[in-house]
Amino acid sequence: MSEHPERRNFYGRVHGKTLRQSQKVYLDEDLGPLSLPNVTWDDNPDRTKLDLAARFGDRPVWLEVGFGGGEHLVAMAERYPQVAIIGCEPYVNGIAMLLGKIRAAGVTNVALHPGDARDLMDVLPDASIAKAFLNYPDPWPKARHHRRRFVTPDHLIPLHRVLAPGAEFRVASDIPDYIRQTLEEGPPAGFTLVNEGGVAWDDWHSTRYEQKALREGRTPHYVTFRR
Template sequence: MTERLRTFGRTKSRTLSDRQQALVDELLPKIGIPASGVVNPAILLPGKTKHILEIGFGGGEHLSGQAARHPDTGYIGVEPFINGVAKALTQIEESGLENVRLHEGDAREVMERMPDQCLDRIFLLFPDPWPKVRHAKRRFVQDETAAEFARLLKPGGHLRVATDVKAYADHALWILRQTPGLEWQARSAADWRQPPADHLTTRYETKQLGDCAPVFFDFENGNSPRIRL
């Protein structure tokens, strides 16, 4: 079997602190998703009014911040960078969050195990940009992953993709706009140039490491039921 191309770079940097390692060893197994089998958000996080997936949550600031704002919503975060997972675990413990589940690894593997129309929202915020043309095939947004977004979202569900790299923005917007079931919600330039009202700015975003101002592409699953008058 051909090995799947990685969409992310390094998976670890500095050595984890004793506290972080303890959280990875003790807390992560308690709030992690199953290593195999179906990943059903409604079963992992029962009793929640909505279920949200964040792909590549980095240091976990956006994930934990949204989870703290919306305790009635269940959040699943997937991140391959163990240092980011450790940071997220620290925030989860400090805030006493009980509505978050984490997975250290490739989000594509998790998505493939999820049932149809199981998510109310998906966040893909500032993914590894792979800005060079020869690396474009490693970007997370591809025809296959875009189709998975459409499959996983409930009717009327929403996807947000944000980036501060122009090449990635052009690449992602083209693919997403061609994906059946996904409808771009922008009506004017301000809709994608200005941070949405519910956006939480992270430290990574404030570093301005990209080559353009952040852009925010919001899409809706266009299979939402229509009211007949």
């Protein structure tokens, strides 16, 4: 049996304002069937790797870390029905928002882990993910909290392991210091910088966090790495 390592949250709160009744229904009815099994330490203390083929067949699998309200994830699922997309998010209100969008769009190529992305990466097989997204992550602006950012070795090295050779890793943020750290930490973790700047990807779907940044006068920045 594997020993549970020391954990440090890279995310903040997991509950927000009171959920609407419809959102409670989504959580009750939809979250279970969409959630990947055997991800948490309680369910899988030996950290046995997931059988993604049993769930998704021969589809390429993409991963979105911290999907927020789910706008980007559902847009990608609609645009690329031949791909399976796993979304990770510990924030219950965001999960409920995504579930509502999944119902409205009728997409069937999505699976979820409603928790810490590191727990999921523990049980993903090597080289099993064809593309990964990190969109507007929690910036943790205080210097003493920078270790909680996703773009640290604790997270990037496991992500590098689960990405397939040649896979893209996309990062979007409006926080200059987050971009600085992303560009510094990516190459030592094994990622090759492909592009960075103010021009988004051709298939980019803006999120509520990007729209807020634009309203408040902050400039989005987009980074592409390759595994």
